[in-house]
Amino acid sequence: MHLVTLTPGDGIGPEITRAVVDIFAAAQAPIQWEEHNAGITTLESQGELIPQGLYDSLERTRVGLKGPITTPVGKGFKSINITLRQKYDLYQNVRPAQSTEGINTPFKGIDLVLFRENTEGLYAGLEIFDERLGIADTLSRLTVEGCHKIARAAFKYATEHGRKHVTLAHKGNIMKNAGRLMIEACKDAAAEYPEVTFYDERIIDNMCMQLVSKPQQFDVIVTTNLFGDILSDLCAGLVGGLGVVAGANIGDNMAIFEAVHGSAPDIAGQGKANPTALLRSGLMMLEYLGETESAARIEKALSATLTHQGQCTGDLGGPASTAQFTQFIIDKL
Structure with a gap:
């Protein structure tokens, strides 16, 4: 079992994070989550963009999965992403881009x-x-x-x-x-x-x-x-936009995997968000941890879902909600 720091983020972050957690649980991926948030939500509730608890957790687990986080613009706050990358020398930003059957490009x-x-x-x-x-x-x-x-x-x-x-x-x-x-x-x-x-x-x-x-x-x-x-x-x-590609920040002793799109506060809580980018980032994380079999199973179920437009979210031309799209993937595991 791998202990991983989970940062849901802001806006649509909690919705797509829940989707990934549910899919990983259904696939019995050997991950135990330790949740610590950052961003505007924590600034409002705790007075800090990045609470010390998140730093402490990352330094324990050495692996993180992070949803989209909002840094206040024009108010003197340094980007959360840049802060984490520089603090932990995550010098590799790795971004795969592959064509996906069912996504028209x-x-x-x-x-x-x-x-x-x-x-x-x-x-x-x-x-x-x-x-x-x-x-x-x-x-x-x-x-x-x-x-x-x-x-x-x-x-x-x-x-x-x-x-x-x-x-x-x-x-x-x-x-x-x-x-x-x-x-x-x-x-x-x-x-x-x-x-x-x-x-x-x-x-x-x-x-x-x-x-x-x-x-x-x-x-x-x-x-x-x-x-x-x-x-x-x-x-x-x-290959279809930021909603379908993975991202990773990797150093010699730590890695944080993330959805690279924004937090989309305009659709937060409406069940419209596509969790594919964060899910694929999670699959990169599984491969990083050596759990290639679990990653392959989930990728196969995701790919099979994306080939059916009727099972996709609105950004891909489908009618499915975030929860419905998640369930379609789970059904195919």
């Missing part, structure tokens, strides 16, 4: 995984504002160690999953030093993992064009923080 046959460096770059929090001059500076900080860690993680994943192609997306033609660090790190990783037989590099703007022209040509993509944030949403759009 312009492209078919997409099966790629994006590795985004998760703690450095333009999201390092190094900002300077000169009010007198009206100038805002945001520094992008990359380190040799950080570049090598994310490059090695991407190549290691490719090797372990039988993937032969890794692509680096960068802007080394303009940002010379930052580009050089990532290129050198990836070339070193390519030499370390010879099982990956094809490594190439794309300038980020060309990468975007290639992804919306022929995304099937890509397998594993590795890039820096800001570029990865943009590309990961682009890739999600190719």
